[in-house]
Structures are given as structure tokens and as C-alpha cells.
Amino acid sequence: MRSKINTAICIAASSIIITSCANEKAAPVLDLEKAKTEIQAMEDAFAAAEKVKDADKVGSYYSDDAVSYGRNRQPEVGKAAIVASIKKRLAEDTTGNTNVYKVVDLIGEGNTLVEIGSWTEINASGAEVNKGHYMSLFQKKDDKWVCIRDMNVTSSPVK
Numbered sequence: 466m467r468s469k470i471n472t473a474i475c476i477a478a479s480s481i482i483i484t485s486c487a488n489e490k491a492a493p494v495l496d497l498e499k500a501k502t503e504i505q506a507m508e509d510a511f512a513a514a515e516k517v518k519d520a521d522k523v524g525s526y527y528s529d530d531a532v533s534y535g536r537n538r539q540p541e542v543g544k545a546a547i548v549a550s551i552k553k554r555l556a557e558d559t560t561g562n563t564n565v566y567k568v569v570d571l572i573g574e575g576n577t578l579v580e581i582g583s584w585t586e587i588n589a590s591g592a593e594v595n596k597g598h599y600m601s602l603f604q605k606k607d608d609k610w611v612c613i614r615d616m617n618v619t620s621s622p623v624k
């Protein structure tokens with residue numbers, strides 16, 4: 466009797482495993498070259514919005530629940546907090562410097578991407594003032610990439 470129960474349990478467990486594997490949806494195939502073009506366009510729009518001091522447009526980069534980790538500050542949680550910080554930073558900036566963002570590497574699968582990028586701050590005469598790297602985590606929501614986490618560092622020597 467015990468042998469029949471063990472056999473029945475093994476058959477039931479095997480059936481559950483096979484059924485769950487068969488019902489698992491395949492992750493959508495991600496075209497990384499297309500995604501790289503899309504993300505670089507987002508980075509270019511981010512820089513252009515910074516240049517004209519449009520914090521709301523800069524904020525369109527982020528999801529509502531994004532978290533941004535920046536240099537020398539506490540993490541900003543939520544798009545509203547991120548945009549408020551950007552507005553403050555842009556209002557206080559009197560340098561006229563601009564930023565250039567470049568996708569260096571992109572890793573992704575399905576609806577998730579990790580971008581490793583470089584940034585360069587350039588003054589009005591075209592000279593490099595500061596530079597560094599960043600990492601952004603994107604999700605595709607409503608057929609649009611949005612940043613859900615980002616972090617950046619400077620690689621310029623401390624002055």
C-alpha cells in the first residue's frame with residue numbers, strides 16, 4: 466500500500482512540474498541594437514532638457530517609482546522627488562555648462578535593461594570640466610523604456 470501511495474505522489478509531482486514548465490511564457494526577445502539606439506535617444510533628450518533647464522522634461526526619463534542615487538546626497542525616491550531635486554539643481558546652476566551622455570554598454574533581457582554610460586560636463590568654451598560614469602536600470606512599461614534606478618559617480622580627481 467505504501468508503495469502505491471509513493472508512486473502516486475511521484476506521478477502527481479512530476480505532472481505538476483511538467484505542466485508548470487509547459488505553461489511558462491518565453492521572455493520576449495530583446496533587440497539590443499535597437500534598444501541601444503532608443504536609450505541613447507533618451508540620454509540625448511535628457512541632456513537637451515537639462516540645457517534648457519526643463520526639469521519636467523528631464524523627469525520624463527524616470528518611472529513614477531524610480532530611485533536615483535547621486536553623488537554626495539541621500540537617494541531620491543519617486544519621480545516627484547527626483548524632479549524637485551533636478552529643478553533645484555538647474556535653478557542654482559549659473560555655469561552654462563552642458564552634459565553629454567553616452568551609452569557605453571547595454572545588458573538586457575525581456576523588458577529589462579541595464580545601461581552603463583559615461584557623462585562629460587563641458588563648459589561654454591568646449592573644455593571638459595568634469596566626467597564620470599553612471600548606471601541606469603530600465604523597464605519597458607507601456608511599450609516605452611523608463612528608468613527605475615540610476616546611480617552616478619565622478620571619475621575626475623578631487624579638487
